[in-house]
Amino acid sequence: MLQYKKILKLRVNKMNAFDVSGLFSTQTDAVSVKPYGNGHINSTFLVTAQSGKRYILQKVNGRVFKNPEQVMQNIIKVTEYLRSRLSGAMKTLTLVELKNGKKYFTDENGEIWRMYDFIENAVSLELPETENDFYQSAVAFGAFQNMLKDFPASELYETIPNFHNTPLRFKSFIEAAELNPMNRAKNALPEIEFIKARKSFCSTLEESRKNGDLPLKVTHNDTKLNNVMLDKDTREPVCVIDLDTVMPGYSVNDFGDSIRFGASTAAEDEKDLSKVHFDINLYNTYAKGFLFGCGGTLTESERRLLPVGAKMMTLECGMRFLTDYLLGDTYFKTAYPEHNLVRCRTQLKLVSEMEKHESEMLAAVL
Structure with missing residues (x-):
């Protein structure tokens, strides 16, 4: 000693x-x-x-x-x-x-x-090598929810306040667009209008919370594929990692962030938007695995709001990228001046395609 x-x-x-x-x-x-x-x-x-x-x-x-x-x-x-x-x-x-x-x-x-x-004999993937990899990550994050279903979320600290408070994110976005300190708004007029047109949607989950349709739970809040360790041989889930953002939250946000990241056909910063699509088949695969992992712990209202969570997390992320672009790239790391604007455009493209698949997305979780 x-x-x-x-x-x-x-x-x-x-x-x-x-x-x-x-x-x-x-x-x-x-x-x-x-x-x-x-x-x-x-x-x-x-x-x-x-x-x-x-x-x-x-x-x-x-x-x-x-x-x-x-x-x-x-x-x-x-x-x-x-x-x-x-x-x-x-x-x-x-x-x-x-x-x-x-x-x-x-x-x-x-x-x-x-x-x-x-964690030996396990791999962390940046992108799924097979559809089963994506499915197994869904099982892992669903099981994470299931195992923590009785843990009192109120006992955890909210380490990043208002992390997924979309109405507050919208307010910050509007302020950035009006302030326009870098004179960049002129480069993003269609994107600004796209987000403004969805102002009422931004409050959907917050209203559901107020109505008692979204129970507060322990959530991961960074549900990317690379935060699940998969067995090298069987490719079954071994461990959910990167627990820095574990705090009180909503299951639909964890589900939605996975879809935002994993059901896209292109990288988050793909410049060619013709390559960016929302893959409904990957969505269905993830939904099946997530529900299996959750083991019946989701309420009916939570299940109905899973597609909303997917669209909300994607819109919120696009909003954050655009806000950062308008303010001069002060939060996200960038490789070139338009990087955050490019990222924003991929997210908004995904949102627009999700809106065309809303009935299919809902059917997959009921």
Whole structure:
């Protein structure tokens, strides 16, 4: 313990990932610590111990998560709850304790470091290689909802306030369009009008919440395919990862964000809109898997609102891209000046096609 305290007294701002890895209770000392993955939020490292066991070390991005301690408290509560209810091959993230017994380390700069057991014999995909990959991710996120159905969502912190408050996002969009600080609105007039025309729709889920049709639940809030680990051999789900945004929310938003990302025929920043389409077959595949994973835990009103969630999350994302474009690209990383506008256009194209498939989308979830 004395040695541990001496380490903590080091000038932590000069400590690198290798130094920090030594503070955790790994099986043996680390022999290798290397940057890992392609995430843009947290700093992630793969730690290999002398025994060969591997771990994931992360420094939480305090600029994105203003209260990282609350993020960690949410993760601790949810993973401990899940671990007591897991069955079959499904796992949950396992935090590695520090040598002093704590779950995470706060350095002298106030930045938080954590370590997880590495999930072996599993893959994380950026895009589905088969339709079954998309189906299995749906099963995983549905099962995540199912296992947490009795967890009191009110016990979790809202780590990103108003994250999916679409009426508030619309208000911010209107303010950005009127302020027009970069004089870019002239480049996006059709997109601005498209979103304005859907003002009333933006309040649909909020009104459903007020009417009692949307129960507050524990939600993931970043339900992309790459946040599910699939078994390398069977391609069945092993673990839902990236729990930083786990907080109180609505099932329809988790469903909708998956559809926004996964039922498109093109990349989020595809410039050629003729390549961008909403794939109703992929939607049906995901809906089937999600409902199976949920195991009957969704209410009838939630099921009816799943298609609304898909359209809402897609419109909201397009709105956020356009707002950022109008304000000078202050939030999303961009590779060129029109990048956020291009992203916005793909999302609005998907919204327009979803509107043509509304009856089919509803039929798939009833």
